[in-house]
Amino acid sequence: MSLTLWSSRCSVTFVRQCSTIFTSNFCPGPVSVSGIxxxxxxxxxxxxxxxxxxxxxxxxxxxxxxxxxxxxSGAASGVPPFKHPHCDRQAMYAQPVRxxxxxxxxxxxxxxxxxxxxxxxxxxxxxxxxxxxVACLDYVKPTPTLGTKWGVGGTCVNVGCIPKxxxxxxxxxxxxxxxxxxxxxxxxxKIKPDWHKLxxxxxxxxxxxxxxxxxDLRDKKVEYINGLGSFVDTHTLVAKMKSGERTxxxxxxxxxxxxxxxxxxxxxxxxxxxxxxxxxxxxxxPGKTLVVGAGYIGLExxxxxxxxxxxxxxxxxxxxLRGFDQQxxxxxxxxxxxxxxxxxxxxxxxxxxxxxDGKLLVKYQNVETGEEGQELYDTxxxxxxxxxxxxxxxxxxxxxxxxxxxxxxDTLEATNVANIFAVxxxxxxxxxxxxxxxxxxxLLARRLYAGSEQRxxxxxxxxxxxxxxxxxxxxxxxxxxxxxxxxxxxxVFHGYxxxxxxxxxxxxxxxxxxxxxxERHGDQRVYGLHYIGPVAGEVIQGxxxxxxxxxxxxxxxxxxGIHPTTAEEFTRLNITKRSGADPTPATCCx
Amino acid sequence: MVVTHNVKGYxxxxxxxxxxxxxxxxxxxxxxxxxxxxGQSWCPYCVKAEPVIHDALKKAPGNSHFVHVDVxxxxxxxxxxxPFRKDPNTHLIFLPTLLRWKQPQRLDGERxxxxxxxxxxFEDED
Numbered sequence: 001m002s003l004t005l006w007s008s009r010c011s012v013t014f015v016r017q018c019s020t021i022f023t024s025n026f027c028p029g030p031v032s033v034s035g036i037x038x039x040x041x042x043x044x045x046x047x048x049x050x051x052x053x054x055x056x057x058x059x060x061x062x063x064x065x066x067x068x069x070x071x072x073s074g075a076a077s078g079v080p081p082f083k084h085p086h087c088d089r090q091a092m093y094a095q096p097v098r099x100x101x102x103x104x105x106x107x108x109x110x111x112x113x114x115x116x117x118x119x120x121x122x123x124x125x126x127x128x129x130x131x132x133x134v135a136c137l138d139y140v141k142p143t144p145t146l147g148t149k150w151g152v153g154g155t156c157v158n159v160g161c162i163p164k165x166x167x168x169x170x171x172x173x174x175x176x177x178x179x180x181x182x183x184x185x186x187x188x189x190k191i192k193p194d195w196h197k198l199x200x201x202x203x204x205x206x207x208x209x210x211x212x213x214x215x216d217l218r219d220k221k222v223e224y225i226n227g228l229g230s231f232v233d234t235h236t237l238v239a240k241m242k243s244g245e246r247t248x249x250x251x252x253x254x255x256x257x258x259x260x261x262x263x264x265x266x267x268x269x270x271x272x273x274x275x276x277x278x279x280x281x282x283x284x285x286p287g288k289t290l291v292v293g294a295g296y297i298g299l300e301x302x303x304x305x306x307x308x309x310x311x312x313x314x315x316x317x318x319x320x321l322r323g324f325d326q327q328x329x330x331x332x333x334x335x336x337x338x339x340x341x342x343x344x345x346x347x348x349x350x351x352x353x354x355x356x357d358g359k360l361l362v363k364y365q366n367v368e369t370g371e372e373g374q375e376l377y378d379t380x381x382x383x384x385x386x387x388x389x390x391x392x393x394x395x396x397x398x399x400x401x402x403x404x405x406x407x408x409x410d411t412l413e414a415t416n417v418a419n420i421f422a423v424x425x426x427x428x429x430x431x432x433x434x435x436x437x438x439x440x441x442x443l444l445a446r447r448l449y450a451g452s453e454q455r456x457x458x459x460x461x462x463x464x465x466x467x468x469x470x471x472x473x474x475x476x477x478x479x480x481x482x483x484x485x486x487x488x489x490x491x492v493f494h495g496y497x498x499x500x501x502x503x504x505x506x507x508x509x510x511x512x513x514x515x516x517x518x519e520r521h522g523d524q525r526v527y528g529l530h531y532i533g534p535v536a537g538e539v540i541q542g543x544x545x546x547x548x549x550x551x552x553x554x555x556x557x558x559x560x561g562i563h564p565t566t567a568e569e570f571t572r573l574n575i576t577k578r579s580g581a582d583p584t585p586a587t588c589c590x
Numbered sequence: 591m592v593v594t595h596n597v598k599g600y601x602x603x604x605x606x607x608x609x610x611x612x613x614x615x616x617x618x619x620x621x622x623x624x625x626x627x628x629g630q631s632w633c634p635y636c637v638k639a640e641p642v643i644h645d646a647l648k649k650a651p652g653n654s655h656f657v658h659v660d661v662x663x664x665x666x667x668x669x670x671x672x673p674f675r676k677d678p679n680t681h682l683i684f685l686p687t688l689l690r691w692k693q694p695q696r697l698d699g700e701r702x703x704x705x706x707x708x709x710x711x712f713e714d715e716d
Contacts (some may be wrong), residue, residue, distance in 0.1 A: 208694040211714075215697065218710055 102132070102448050105251045109133045111448070112237055112250040114229040114393070117154020118434040119424025120256030121213065123441035124222045130449035135248060136217065137239055139228040144263070144270045148278045151210035152217075152224065155258055155425070156434040158206055163280035164300055166202045168466045171307025175468070179505035193308045195285040203281055229257075230394045234417055252448060255393065255400075255407060255415070255422040256441065259386040259432070264292070268352030272360050273380040276301060286310050287378030290362055292349055294320040296465045298383030299332065303467040306341050313375075315344045317367065317384075321465065325477035328513075328530050335469040335511035335532070347373075352380055388426045403428045411455050413444045421448075430458050462544035464537035469511055472536030474544040475528030481517045490527075491520040493553065493573035496584045499534055500564040512566070513583075516556065516573050524553035529570065539567040592650045598624075598660040600673040606657055607679075607691065616654040617691040618712065620702075621674065621682055624662045632664045636686045639702035643688060646705060650712035661685060690714075 103110045109132075113124040116138025124136040140158075142149040150158035174193060181187045217224045227239030227246065237253065239246045261275035276297055279286070287310055291302040294316040302312040314336070320343075321329035337343055350363040355376065363374045388405040395402060401416045402408075406428035413421045423444055424437035439456060446452035462474035481490050494515035502509050517528040529543050543551070553573075561568025575581045597606045610617050620643055623633030631637050647656055661667050661674055667685065674682045679691075684698035688711060695711050702708065 204694070208696070211694040211696065214710070214714075215701070215707055218707055219701070219704070 102251055107235060107249040107251050109135050109223075109248060109250040111135075111252045111254065111445075112137065112229075112248055113254045113256055114237070115154065115256035115258055115424065115426075116152045116213075116224065117256060117258045117424060117437070118156050119258075119437035119441040120154070120254065121152075121217070121441070122438040123254050123256065123423060123445045125216070125220050126442045126445035127449050128220050128222050130445065132445075132449045135223040135225055135250075137225045137227050137229045137237075139226060139240075141228075141260075143275065143277045145272070145274050146278045146282075148281055150281075151207070151213075152226075153206075153210055153213050157209050157213070159277045159280055161434055162209070163202050163206060164276075164304075165466060166205065167198065167280065167304040167308070168300065170198050171304040171468065174307055174309075179507070182505040195308070196283075198308070199281060199283070206280075228392055230392055231398045231400075232394075234398045234419060251419060253420045254413075254441075254444065255420065255426055256424045256437070257389040257393065258425040259388050259405075261297075261382060262385045262387050263382055264349060264384055266349055266351050268354070268360075269349075269382065272352045272354050273382050275382050279381060282379075285378075286381075288376075289313070289379040289381055290315060290349075290360075290375070290377045291381045291383055293317075293383035293385065294333070294343070295383060295385065296321060296324075298381075299336065300466050301381055301383060302341055303336060306336075306339060307468055313342045313344060313377075315347050315349065315364065317346070317348050321471075324465070324471075325473060325528070325530050326479060327515075328471055328473065328477075328532060331511050331513055331532055332465065332467050332469070332471050335508075336467060338508060338510065339468055349380075386425070386432070390426070412447065413440060413456065431461050431463070433461060433463055436461055460544065460548050462537075462540050464540065466537075469532055470534065470536035471530075471532045472540035473528065473530045474540055475526070475547050476517055477528060477530075478515070478517050481527045485519070485527075489520050491518050491524065491553075492516070492577040493518065493575065494577055494583050495569065495573055495575055497533070497566065497569040497572075498585060499566045501534075514569055514573070515577075516553065516570065518553050526551040526553060526556065531566075531570070533566045535566075539570075542567075543570065591652060592647055593655045594647075595655065595657045596660070597657060599662055600677075603657075603659050603674075604677075610655055610657070611691060613655075616651060616693075617657060618650060618654065618688065619657045619659060619691055620686060620688045621659045621661050621680070622686040623664065623667065624660050633685050635699055635703065638700075639686045639688070639708075642703045642705050643708055646708040646712055649709045654712075657691075 111124070111127050111132050111134045113120045113127075113134065113136040116124075116136050120136055120138070124134045127134045138152045138154075140149045140151075154160075156162060170193065174191065177187055177191050214224060225239050225241065225246070225248075227241035229237050229239055232238055232247070235249050235251070237248050237250070239248060261277055263269045263273065263275070274282070279301060286305055289302075289305055289310055289312045291298045291305075291312050292315045294314055298314060299321065302314045305312040319326065319329070320333045333343060344364065346368045347364050347366050350365055350372070353361045353363075355361055359376045359378060360380050361374060361376055362380060363372065365372045388407070390402055390405055390407065393400075395407075398417055398420065400407060400420055407415055407422040407426055408428040409415055409422050413423050413427065415422055421444055423440045425432040430436065436456075436458065443452070443454055443456050446454065460475050462472065464470055464472040476484065478490070478492055492515055494513070496509070496513050498509045499512060502512075512533045514529075514531040514533070516526055517530070519525040519527065526547055529540065529547060531539050533539070546555075557571060557573065559571045561571040575583050595606055595610075597603050607617075607619075620639075622636035622640065623631045625631045631640075650656065661682075666672060667674070674680055680687075680689075686702045687696065687698040688702050688708065689696040690711065695714055697707055697711055
């Protein structure tokens with residue numbers, strides 16, 4: 001069955017490739033032609049690879065090429081439509097990209113993008129660049145507790161990566177000043193943070209980014225509509241704006257509305273608790289803070305609050321950093337506890353009450369022992385997860401399927417409704433990361449308007465948790481690798497290390513640890529890399545490219561390190577977990 | 591009607607801003623290269639931007655201020671220690687620069703002669 005499917009797909013794709021090349025103005029040259037001749041003997045994987053190269057070459061073509069491509073897509077109509085997008089990875093990537101007539105219809109716009117965050121903006125700008133008429137809607141509902149709202153740009157710019165990284169940096173700088181004394185700086189006065197000034201600086205930066213974004217949209221001729229979109233039918237949307245309603249029609253819609261933090265269903269949660277949506281613009285000092293939730297957002301917030309001199313406590317219902325490698329997650333948690341951030345384990349909040357003096361009384365319960373407790377805090381921060389913003393879209397009206405509060409899409413980011421797509425945090429089961437959203441949005445626009453066939457690859461995306469001691473990783477966690485390949489087929493190389501610059505200020509090196517999860521036999525292909533230590537993101541980014549290029553343990557350990565860095569520790573990995581040998585370094589320079 | 595002010599050099603500029611920044615009205619500031627005796631600026635983008643900006647000024651709020659700053663001669667501006675570059679409120683890097691005083695709105699270089707963007711700046715409500 002699958003074999004016949006394969007061959008039919010291959011031949012169809014082959015026809016499409018030929019017609020593209022021979023009918024377009026683009027001159028392929030001898031190299032491409034020889035590429036075509038080899039097609040028949042190629043495995044599907046190689047064919048795919050070739051397609052990808054071709055499509056990037058095809059980007060340079062003039063519009064005439066798109067026309068001829070459009071006509072050949074009729075030949076591909078015999079290909080069965082997508083039914084189970086997540087069941088057969090290989091087959092779904094072999095599906096030809098559906099080409100529909102996307103531009104110049106009788107609608108107000110070729111494309112309306114709902115959501116002006118990382119995904120939506122990238123998609124809208126790329127679509128305009130390729131000749132589409134585009135409008136982009138963006139609307140932020142104020143938070144329920146403090147009424148916090150913000151401008152265009154989405155979560156990352158306004159209430160996510162950007163303010164988070166800035167506050168993390170503020171916290172690291174405080175730490176650095178303390179270390180500076182050990183390095184011979186005369187740091188006479190006791191330093192103290194100024195929350196208001198920090199918030200002001202962070203918000204000023206965000207506002208200038210908002211402005212630059214709007215200038216960029218205007219400059220690139222993307223119409224920006226500050227309104228909340230709601231579907232009327234598959235080609236019509238109503239934008240609810242401050243000044244009233246406006247109806248827009250479009251050939252294609254892209255849903256990129258993203259998500260917002262969840263609130264727990266307990267008394268006082270919405271009235272008295274805040275979320276990361278409020279924290280970065282909080283007008284008062286956070287003070288003693290209960291951070292509920294130990295995902296990356298909770299840990300990062302607790303981390304910088306501690307660094308800024310406040311007293312955060314982290315409440316964890318079950319596990320820390322769900323979805324991440326659990327050995328690393330526990331090391332991160334331990335490194336935070338070592339810095340004086342208490343973790344209330346196996347605990348859930350029951351209620352939040354406001355005292356006469358303004359303090360918040362939180363009652364909570366241990367889910368295992370049933371034991372109850374209570375404590376007073378200045379701030380309660382919910383970091384229990386995020387939900388997709390599907391509610392206002394009126395999706396039932398157009399029949400777009402949802403899964404929980406997210407939208408499932410196929411490998412073309414298409415929903416079950418032909419002209420409606422979705423990208424970014426709103427899609428189901430994909431990493432909720434800005435660079436993922438940007439690339440997926442851009443690639444979608446190129447497929448829609450530039451005849452591209454390249455799809456988003458959601459695998460092996462590197463990411464970083466900006467806790468005081470940072471954690472970055474790329475590829476599989478150890479447990480996922482074991483699940484996928486079996487414990488007998490996995491080799492884990494690991495080691496603790498001592499960053500050179502930690503010695504003089506006598507910083508703790510107890511949690512500076514890294515590991516490579518690899519294939520046990522054969523080439524020893526690297527499946528995942530994990531690193532806890534300084535500047536983790538900067539360390540892992542380059543290795544992510546190596547991993548995507550098929551990095552092996554042999555290549556890794558034969559790569560000469562840069563001394564003295566912490567990244568070089570990856571080239572020095574030689575102890576396997578299986579050996580049982582001590583992974584702690586003997587001396588400073590061994 | 592927008593109130594227009596013309597100042598020359600850093601001192602006049604600082605004094606003018608001190609005078610205006612206590613008001614509630616928006617203050618837009620255009621920094622451009624100095625002009626010779628024929629009224630010609632040494633900075634080509636400034637020459638291009640000036641008519642566009644003056645034309646778009648009618649879109650600015652009626653009670654707002656517009657300050658045209660003559661930064662000075664080319665050699666003075668090209669000195670990296672030029673006070674206009676050092677001032678934390680201006681952090682001027684390009685000429686021309688059009689900005690809203692102590693607000694995020696800012697356009698520089700060729701964008702100052704893009705009518706659409708200049709009007710957007712004058713009309714912006716935030």
